[in-house]
Amino acid sequence: MRPHGIGFLRPAAFLAPVVLIFVSARAQSQDAAAFFKQNCTSCHTIGGGRLVGPDLKGVAQRQPDRKWLVDFISDPNSKLDAGDPYAAKLLGEARGARMNKVAGINQTIADSLLVLIDAESRLAKSQFAGTQISDRPFTGQDIANGRNIFLGQTRLAAGGAACVSCHSIVGLRSLGGGRLGPDLTKAFERLGGRKGLATWLSAPPTLTMNPVFRNTPLDANAEILPLVAFFQDAAQRGGVADTSTSMFNFLLLGLGGTVVLLILFDLFWLKRFRAVRKPMLLGLDVGGHK
Structure with a gap:
């Protein structure tokens, strides 16, 4: 007599590897989508047109050598x-903007990204077609709102850091902006105008900004749109941020603060505890008089 479970176990044993492969492929696809969203969407779309880098829809048809694509994406x-x-041709089309190596990428991830791009390219509209923001003309209020966001006078909804913490831009007075990041006066032109800059701000890919905004993304219409308006206005005004004046103001403020602190220390020092035994022997009162 055959055990009752044998007939069921055989097909189950056959299906188990198939299920594992399916689950693994699905997880890999989800990982690739998350990686692409966080690291690639600032410069590329899939079917949404060119940004800083090319539209990746149908990239495997434009460059059939898959190994070349994997190597290029990896480094x-x-x-x-x-x-x-071919790499030189891409660089020329990007107006000299180099694609930097993405932190944590390897050839396995690069290959999974190509699988994702192939799948998204077949869709009528990819989820990576680009950030959608209003195309209405910018107003003076948009520019003012963008300036307030840049300076941190309007807090970001998700709690991200203010731009001025690390960046400067033309037109800032007093102490100017931070110097960790580059001057953003020409960011509007450098990142491809309204659409390119908006997409870049939606998921900044740089090693410094990525960890800061990964979990605190900007709102497309309430924050990104005003910032783009502010950056466009700065680019139209031209010039560069005046760092010499801000440095002088910083030194002047530091010197003034030091002088004030020294005066305060001196005032406190006048009221210090002086002595007990010596004034008593000399017959002096608390004020030092006989």
């Missing part, structure tokens, strides 16, 4: 520095 500068002609 773009190795191809560029080696003088690869």
Whole structure:
């Protein structure tokens, strides 16, 4: 007599590897989508047009050599520095803006990204078609709101850091802006105008900004739109941030603060405890008089 469970166990044993493969592929696809959203959408779309980098829809048809694509995604500068002609062509189309190596990427992740891009390219509209913000003309109020957000006078809804903490821009007075990041006066032009800059701000890919805004993204219409308006206005005014004046103001404020502190210390020092035994022997009162 055969055990009752054998007939069921055989097909189950056959299906188990299939289920595991399916689950693994699904998890890998989700990981690739999350990685793409966090690290690639600031410069690329899939079917949404060119930003700083090219639209990736149908990239496997434009460059059929899959190994080349995996190598380039894993380490773009190795191809560029080696003088690869196709990499040089991409660099020219990007107006000299190099694609930096993404932190944590390897060839396995690069290959999974290509699988994701192939799948998204077949859709009528990819989830990575780009950030959608209003295309209405900017107003003076938009520019003012963007300036307040930049300076931190209007707090970001998700709690992110103010731009002025790390960046400067033309037109700032007093102490100016931070110096950890670059001057953003030309950011509107450098990142491809309204759409390119808006998409970049939705998921900043740099090693410094990525950890800061990964869990505190900007709101598309309430924060990104005013910031883009402010950056466009700065680019139209031209010039660069005046760091010499802000540095002088910083030194002047530091010197003034030091003088004030020294005066306060001196006033406190006048009221210090002086002595007990010596004044008693000399017959002096508390004020030091006989």
